Amino acid sequence: MGDRPMHKEPAEWVDPSFWLPSKVPVSFLQELEKDGAPPSELLLDAYRGMVLGRRFDQQATALARQGRLAVYPSSLGQEACQVGAALALRATDWLFPTYRDCVALVSRGIDPVETLTLLRGDAHCGYDPTRHRTAPQCTPLATHAAHAVGLAHGERLKGKDTVALALVGDGATSEGDFHEAVNLAGVLRAPVVFLIQNNRYAISVPLSAQSAAPGLAYKGIGYGVRAEQVDGNDAAAVLSVLTAAVEDARAGGGPRLIEAHTYRVGPHTSADDPSRYRTAAEEEHWRARDPLVRLEAALRERGLLTDADVAAAAEEAEAYATRLRERLAADPEADPAALLDHVFATPTPQLLAQRDALHIELERR
Template sequence: MHELPAEWANTSPLPWLPSPVPVSLFPVNGEDREHARAGEYGEYREPAPESLLSAYRKMVLGRRFDEQATALARQGRLAVHPSSLGQEACQVGAALALRPTDWLFPTYRDCVALVSRGIDPVEALTLLRGDGHCGYDPVRHRTAPQCTPLATHAAHATGLAHGERLKGTDTVALALVGDGATSEGDFHEALGLAGVLRAPVVFLVQNNRYAISVPLSAQSAAPSLAYKGVGYGVRSEQVDGNDVAAVLAVLGTAIEDARAGGGPWLVEAHTYRMAPHTSADDPSRYRPAEEVEHWRGRDPIDRLEAGLRDRGLLTGEDVMAAAAAAEAYAADLRTRLAEDPTLDPLGLFDHVFSAPTPQLTEQRAALRAELKGR
């Protein structure tokens, strides 16, 4: 009998399997159930009160920002807006779970994550207004440009995380993807590479049930998308994506484990997109109104507010103050987006290469001469 190679000695998938049910810490509508549910392979503790209060304020602000951006798109002041209404716990949880030195890799739907990370709201909407490929400084904010092609940024996150580790830093990369992105080849290539390299990267799948109009049932037959990590040796977990306490707890564990050398994680957040896919979409053509109403009853902001009130951590005055701050934020956004942007045509040649090629330099000079001749 041939002996198995030594590296095959521990091939049990158990260390990588997600919890059998999504991790949840805050009940829905006062449900009488165990306050905290631990993951199958580890304990997830409720975040500190100050973290939950910060998350609440940012979620209220993020929703008002999202509503304002949707209105601006209807007015023609944005080309389009992909709302994240209902996904605030995922967006804010992702931003708050990271250190300032970590990197975030967002998609086109993740503007709330951007503003939660401290990026100017006008800069966050620059891509959607059509003024530039990216309105903020990625290096300054440690936030990659928003990615529109599905899943292509997942490999970028893996590469950056591996590169940072080679440089000797403790930086972690977090890639935000949707359920539709898990059907793309780039997603699987990124997980395969991350697993082999043991890269300090976390993939957060915001499973909002639809890839535009395609329901999850038509995308995958897996018991949950979290199981997709197992085949690549990527530790996986699933979490209630409308429970920001659970999102913070699970992502915090995943990020710190990856930082400590534990390798990559795949976290599936079960959530719901209550708004259309974009401002150009009609969701009534592919999903019933009853389904949307069901998920409105699981609203992540209402859920957090109720939980904080029950714990005596949030007062009516606090709620009004958060709403007032969010309204002022939206008013400032309206005012500044009404101003015409200052554009530099020569900026087309910036950030193409770290050192411009002779051809690029020649093209830039030609455009400069043409502009001067007008």
Template structure:
């Protein structure tokens, strides 16, 4: 057996500090990069794109708050809030082309609506409706994944398949820090690394896997280092800094598209709400910790930065807030309706080729 090929480990290592462009609340803003971008590896996104990100984050946050209220009213079975993680989800959606694929989890409804999915259909998983919700193929968005990390292998496989078909499609999988402890995550990284699949894994590290803190999940200095052993380019970024996220994600997606292989990105963020509407976070984290993270609010940080540079006006802030309120009101009204469901839809998407028994059942439904 000949010598095994070796490659430099340097390109795969993440930045020593999370990439950060924006000051935190209360910090003096300046024109310099704050950390992780000392060599200018990541470019400042176009201001118009950042304005779009801000609008989507504000609308997404109001949509999320409305969904939380609906869960408390019993109109949703449960709701896992995205509060505090809007920059991650909007950044992911904006980094993709319409032809790319997004692989979301149960917490990523804000990413779904940002991708153009009807907000009521985005809540189907949480409502327990009889129909199937949004069409994954139309929106190039996989069904929301409830089991941790299983969708990471799906993303890697789809990305490799698209490359075999000769397309330039990229897949992006959203996941939480808890998912990195699952075997599926490691299998997906191994597969993606070997195949150089055009896939990006974005870990929204909000510090807790339900109630288990990060320190009890991993001894690694950062989750981003887990990609290095699989030959996956890795990076870490301030997950509450929309500017840095968009810059890093854009480079990762286009690098994967160009054939440079997969990326693992760890976004350091915080879940400002409970794990779900059925959770009490005060049992496992302190009020002081939560308050400290509120000073890093991703929406407020982006708003302040845009206004300081005159990319956003006070009038536009009010206009976007009104748009968000109208959006939430529309969701509230539509979820109060109970449209008649065609019973024939109950057997759709059960088998790719209907069985004789299913065909017989469909005929019976026709006679109802």
């Protein structure tokens, strides 16, 4: 070893229970008064965000059926995870979304048309990632997880307290990229949080055919990453667990792996027929655990939400959907020259020649 100092681990790391998730998913809606529950103001923000997010999701689904979008992967039933992820982050933190996380994007304040640009087929990303501190949506499973680790580690090297939150599905945990990312996060003690939205299916493949582990959260211990599991249809629990994980990572506590138990109520995408691989009884079971209905009931029961509040949230969401529908009804104005933008930071002579030739051709028309 020479003069190299020994790396001493905290004493609690020796105890395996330090790394393991709770035996049952964390839940709060039945006991909003217990320690760790989010404040009422945050729960009301989550409710409004979930109402708007669901209406956005419904409108986007309809636009895909009308041919205004090439495809749309609905997150109906996963609103607590989507909105909770956005609310758990500071404006200076980074979000790393997948193709199914459009509701998380609009919850982060990204323009809905820019959010749907990828799915409309107009560009690889419709929003400015740097401005919104949100990476482009990732279609290949789990490839963005390592990017989240790298960014979080890099920000820490710069002396910043930035946290990265990577959204992944249960199918992504079967990919090598996911395991490499979690392993790297553990080694670097990077300030990154992985949120697994376990919606039970990777397209048509059920969780039971993907993993023999007692739960996806248990995968964290193999990489020295603390883990937790939460009722993903309990908005209060999602907010509590994610906020604690984000702030602990920010304070130097290392990465976290959170498994949120939820359900994809709709099809995998607008081109899918889920009746071919799951039963109506299963769907009804999960519809009865609707995260929006459960949060509304809990808030009403405690006198935090009135009929007027519910009506106002619905009216705001409907106006939001109307504006989105009107804007996407117009055909996009495409600039052919934009094909040559963002190819190189400094355009090559060949690229400039192609641009000149394109302009000449356009002027002839």
